[in-house]
Amino acid sequence: xxxxxxxxxxxxxxxGKPTTAVAGTRWLSQDERAAWLANSALMISLxxxxxxxxxxxxxxxxxxxxxLSVLSEEPDHTMQMxxxxxxxxxxxxxxxxxxxxxxxxGLLARARIPGPGRRTNTxxxxxxxxxxxxxxxxxVAAVREFLIDELEPHELATLNRIGTAVEAAIxxxxxxxxxxxxxx
Amino acid sequence: xxxxxxxxxxxxxxxGKPTTAVAGTRWLSQDERAAWLANSALMISLxxxxxxxxxxxxxxxxxxxxxLSVLSEEPDHTMQMxxxxxxxxxxxxxxxxxxxxxxxxGLLARARIPGPGRRTNTxxxxxxxxxxxxxxxxxVAAVREFLIDELEPHELATLNRIGTAVEAAIxxxxxxxxxxxxxx
DNA sequence: ACGTCGAACTTGACGCATCAAGTTCTACTC
DNA sequence: GAGTAGAACTTGATGCGTCAAGTTCGACGT
Numbered sequence: 001x002x003x004x005x006x007x008x009x010x011x012x013x014x015x016g017k018p019t020t021a022v023a024g025t026r027w028l029s030q031d032e033r034a035a036w037l038a039n040s041a042l043m044i045s046l047x048x049x050x051x052x053x054x055x056x057x058x059x060x061x062x063x064x065x066x067x068l069s070v071l072s073e074e075p076d077h078t079m080q081m082x083x084x085x086x087x088x089x090x091x092x093x094x095x096x097x098x099x100x101x102x103x104x105x106g107l108l109a110r111a112r113i114p115g116p117g118r119r120t121n122t123x124x125x126x127x128x129x130x131x132x133x134x135x136x137x138x139x140v141a142a143v144r145e146f147l148i149d150e151l152e153p154h155e156l157a158t159l160n161r162i163g164t165a166v167e168a169a170i171x172x173x174x175x176x177x178x179x180x181x182x183x184x
Numbered sequence: 185x186x187x188x189x190x191x192x193x194x195x196x197x198x199x200g201k202p203t204t205a206v207a208g209t210r211w212l213s214q215d216e217r218a219a220w221l222a223n224s225a226l227m228i229s230l231x232x233x234x235x236x237x238x239x240x241x242x243x244x245x246x247x248x249x250x251x252l253s254v255l256s257e258e259p260d261h262t263m264q265m266x267x268x269x270x271x272x273x274x275x276x277x278x279x280x281x282x283x284x285x286x287x288x289x290g291l292l293a294r295a296r297i298p299g300p301g302r303r304t305n306t307x308x309x310x311x312x313x314x315x316x317x318x319x320x321x322x323x324v325a326a327v328r329e330f331l332i333d334e335l336e337p338h339e340l341a342t343l344n345r346i347g348t349a350v351e352a353a354i355x356x357x358x359x360x361x362x363x364x365x366x367x368x
Numbered sequence: 369a370c371g372t373c374g375a376a377c378t379t380g381a382c383g384c385a386t387c388a389a390g391t392t393c394t395a396c397t398c
Numbered sequence: 399g400a401g402t403a404g405a406a407c408t409t410g411a412t413g414c415g416t417c418a419a420g421t422t423c424g425a426c427g428t
Contacts, residue, residue, distance in 0.1 A: 025320070035347075036327055036332065041273050043226075045351055045354050046227055049357070063384090081407065082407080089228045091385090092406070093386070097409090116395095117392095117393060117394060119407085140210070144212075145353060146353050150353050163223050164222050169330050170233045247414090266376060277378080278416075281378090282414085301423060302421090
């Protein structure tokens with residue numbers, strides 16, 4: 001459980017309604033606050049739990065696994081950097097660092113794309129593919145244990161909706177980074 | 185949107201049912217997979233977006249804000265380290281580092297608790313309180329913009345349920361860290 | 369009374385993420 | 399055709415988080 005990381009004042013000022021503003025701010029209502037706290041705990045604890053387990057079982061970060069996994073699902077185990085970045089919700093910079101490390105470990109390889117522009121392809125190596133395949137069952141098990149198997153079907157559906165909506169709201173606020181997101 | 189960070193194989197092997205196992209693993213069904221992908225995006229993007237904004241507007245991390253905020257809601261602006269750690273879903277180690285930094289910045293102070301055992305209290309300073317108060321409106325606005333205002337009431341309720349359930353599942357798996365979590 | 373255990377921290381080393389800046393291309397402009 | 403804009407990365411410095419150890423205390427056994 002998380003606390004009231006919401007307003008620096010004590011209960012009394014917040015009252016019941018989701019509206020009102022003491023000094024121009026719409027504070028959170030009781031329900032909103034509770035939902036936000038629960039979500040904070042989820043946001044903080046879930047990635048940490050998954051990271052810890054993947055690290056133990058496969059010497060991979062949650063994010064590294066995502067990268068390898070996305071590549072493994074392409075027919076040719078290959079994807080362009082910027083596209084891979086969009087697919088993993090990561091900045092190009094972050095991806096570049098991670099790919100650099102994974103390349104050093106021999107799990108994937110980079111290659112300039114001949115055409116116009118400065119584009120780079122990333123491809124899984126044999127070793128890389130074997131690592132993902134080996135790590136997958138543990139990953140899925142963890143996802144089930146911590147999240148999926150805890151939820152009812154309608155909760156799953158709602159979670160899907162929420163994730164999508166939030167992602168949209170963030171991209172909207174970011175002024176749209178204008179990267180490919182849809183599957184061709 | 186996020187990709188299939190789930191199974192290293194292509195669609196065909198996963199089929200429709202949430203069950204079945206090619207090699208002993210219960211892979212994710214279409215719906216489960218979709219929900220998981222949406223949740224991944226949420227897990228990754230939301231903290232990042234909040235962190236970035238708080239950093240820009242208040243020179244505070246999302247987590248630093250949480251710490252200060254929790255303290256600000258205590259009547260005496262004081263809380264014991266281990267309790268504060270539980271309230272913020274953080275390890276004692278992480279909290280210790282963060283509190284150290286915030287102390288250096290003059291936003292809070294530590295003091296040994298006289299009684300038995302090795303306990304430490306953390307207290308907001310005047311400056312610290314002013315910082316939270318100043319940062320709060322921006323924080324709430326961001327939370328609303330990215331999450332709360334995007335959701336219908338029933339979605340809020342479900343999110344609450346999900347967060348609680350996940351937190352419970354993780355704590356269960358962790359063999360119970362045995363720290364206080366309930367409010368007295 | 370002495371030693372051991374465990375709880376409650378603290379500290380240091382190391383790794384990963386972020387941000388700002390640099391590079392390498394094409395394309396467009398005047 | 400030189401210059402500028404801009405997309406697609408890459409790189410380096412800095413800072414936060416994690417993990418493993420270390421410290422400091424009381425309690426409990428013998």
